[in-house]
Amino acid sequence: MQANETTQTDKKPVKQIEIAGMVVRYDRSGAEWLVEQDGRIVERLPPGAAGKEAAIEEAIHQAIPDLHQMARYMALKNPVLRTRIWKAAQLVANGHVLPARPGNLVNEVGQVISESDEGTLYSIQHRDVYLCGCEDYQFEQAPRLGSTGDQKYCKHVLAFVMDRQRRQMAASIPMIQPVEEVAYAD
Numbered sequence: 001m002q003a004n005e006t007t008q009t010d011k012k013p014v015k016q017i018e019i020a021g022m023v024v025r026y027d028r029s030g031a032e033w034l035v036e037q038d039g040r041i042v043e044r045l046p047p048g049a050a051g052k053e054a055a056i057e058e059a060i061h062q063a064i065p066d067l068h069q070m071a072r073y074m075a076l077k078n079p080v081l082r083t084r085i086w087k088a089a090q091l092v093a094n095g096h097v098l099p100a101r102p103g104n105l106v107n108e109v110g111q112v113i114s115e116s117d118e119g120t121l122y123s124i125q126h127r128d129v130y131l132c133g134c135e136d137y138q139f140e141q142a143p144r145l146g147s148t149g150d151q152k153y154c155k156h157v158l159a160f161v162m163d164r165q166r167r168q169m170a171a172s173i174p175m176i177q178p179v180e181e182v183a184y185a186d
């Protein structure tokens with residue numbers, strides 16, 4: 001596939017995708033997607049959109065294995081959301097999910113920093129279903145799922161749901177620390 005080739009001759013910096021300390025970038029000379037950590041290549045993937053997706057998945061796998069496992073399982077169960085789930089995992093991996101602003105909006109449950117514009121924050125609200133103000137959500141592109149079919153899933157709603165689930169899992173891990181070591185905690 002030549003999807004990544006352009007006719008431009010000016011030296012544009014190669015766009016790289018950063019995921020929790022890993023770097024995903026397209027190497028034009030080798031015609032392959034690279035996953036790098038500390039400047040070292042950890043994975044090489046074929047050119048094209050599928051290779052790019054696989055490279056992003058691999059970077060998440062390397063950086064945050066439990067998030068990768070969650071996204072992989074969600075994508076298997078909900079193939080229609082596959083692309084959005086991996087974009088959401090990228091948002092979670094990069095810490096783009098933020099808590100609600102106290103007192104700002106009654107129904108706000110969290111915020112998600114835009115992937116493309118870090119100055120844009122999407123407020124995630126809950127009124128029967130999760131709501132998001134992004135175009136994907138507002139203009140009915142995002143697929144509807146759920147028992148009643150009322151919940152639309154853009155990548156921001158998915159990122160919020162995934163982040164919350166991970167926090168709940170972390171909070172539910174039993175405390176097995178011996179009593180005498182409590183003194184060493186912060």
Ligand SMILES: [Zn+2]
Pocket residue numbers: 122132133134135136137154155156157
């Ligand atoms: Zn959204």
